[in-house]
Amino acid sequence: MIEIRFHGRGGQGAVTASRVLAIAAFLEGHHSQSIPMYGTERRGAPVTAFVRIGEKSRMVRSLVHEPDYVVILDPLLRNTVNVTEGLKPGATIIINSAAPPQEIEFMQQYKVATVDATKVALETIGRPITNTAILGAFAKATGEVKLESLIEAVKKEMSGRMADTNIKAVEKAYNSTIVGENKVVKELKKVAAAPANSRADWRTFRPVVDPAKCTGCQICWTYCPEHSINMVDKKSTIDYIYCKGCGVCAEECPTKAIAMVMESEKKEG
Ligand code: SF4
Ligand code: SF4
Known part of the structure; x- marks a missing residue:
């Protein structure tokens, strides 16, 4: 409407x-x-x-x-x-x-x-x-x-x-x-479109997964406190609506497949 x-x-x-x-x-x-x-x-x-x-x-x-x-x-x-x-x-x-x-x-x-x-x-x-x-x-x-x-x-x-x-x-x-x-x-439009319980505006950094390094071990999925990681085709995929940017996933990843990137440096989209 x-x-x-x-x-x-x-x-x-x-x-x-x-x-x-x-x-x-x-x-x-x-x-x-x-x-x-x-x-x-x-x-x-x-x-x-x-x-x-x-x-x-x-x-x-x-x-x-x-x-x-x-x-x-x-x-x-x-x-x-x-x-x-x-x-x-x-x-x-x-x-x-x-x-x-x-x-x-x-x-x-x-x-x-x-x-x-x-x-x-x-x-x-x-x-x-x-x-x-x-x-x-x-x-x-x-x-x-x-x-x-x-x-x-x-x-x-x-x-x-x-x-x-x-x-x-x-x-x-x-x-x-x-x-x-x-x-x-x-x-502003992105924030307005997000659900009320979104954590998107909590983040200073956002996790970015390098699929080439991800082995699909699910360790990040296990540790994420917000349950904002999904495994898609055996690769870690972040749900940016609910990810709060705590960085736990990046710390726990054994292959360093996750990098924490400044929100302001991310590409639009
Ligand atoms: S912990 Fe690292 S390697 Fe394992 S699924 Fe997550 S991103 Fe992939
Ligand atoms: S940064 Fe924190 S909240 Fe976001 S996906 Fe990683 S562990 Fe989950």
């Missing part, structure tokens, strides 16, 4: 964006929910909307508190609204901005994608209504829905010239979105 939070202002179409996205996901065979949350209902006031996409059995009926994605229709909202509240580590922010992702302050903690949705909207719709443009950016940055599905969803939600111009906005934004990602985010 994925959860998305939209931040916009009254008149920018955040609620419509959430509905179009939910329809697009539905057209792809998923279950989806679009949940609007209105504050003071007036033009320019902050508006929040949510989308949940996933299997029917895992759907809950609540507001989204820990989103996987945040979509910001108005860049100035981040001055007054806590747009990263509850956002999962390494999550993605899609923001309407003419600046590249590396100039967005969230870049150190999150994956950031930017699109000048206001410019796209003015060029296609003729008004600064950024909702469909930002959806094009969402599709490009996340791959959670296909561009074609979004276009079909716009056709279901709108008609005539309005549909035509909004489809152009979706396509133009899709093609002009810049997606940035940094190394810190990749690491």
Whole structure:
């Protein structure tokens, strides 16, 4: 299941964006929910909307508190609204901005994608209504829905010239979105994906097995206090989710097949 939070202002179409996205996901065979949350209902006031996409059995009926994605229709909202509240580590922010992702302050903690949705909207719709443009950016940055599905969803939600111009906005934004990602985010994502009882972040060093030296004697398997060694094809294999990096295996290995390597020196992956 994925959860998305939209931040916009009254008149920018955040609620419509959430509905179009939910329809697009539905057209792809998923279950989806679009949940609007209105504050003071007036033009320019902050508006929040949510989308949940996933299997029917895992759907809950609540507001989204820990989103996987945040979509910001108005860049100035981040001055007054806590747009990263509850956002999962390494999550993605899609923001309407003419600046590249590396100039967005969230870049150190999150994956950031930017699109000048206001410019796209003015060029296609003729008004600064950024909702469909930002959806094009969402599709490009996340791959959670296909561009074609979004276009079909716009056709279901709108008609005539309005549909035509909004489809152009979706396509133009899709093609002009810049997606940035940094190394810190990749690491945060790995930690976020790990189970709650993972020992991965305890380690300073990690054991690395040289299969050519491993005789399959199982001594390391016997001594490992976390039961995080498996024998695969008679070779020692480390489960890095549960390995705490104590080094007992390396000390006990009679053939010195296990080396303790600094976590920061390991290859990514
Ligand atoms: S103790 Fe060394 S040789 Fe024996 S299984 Fe473990 S890694 Fe292989
Ligand atoms: S470093 Fe410690 S926890 Fe990790 S595999 Fe070796 S013995 Fe087990």
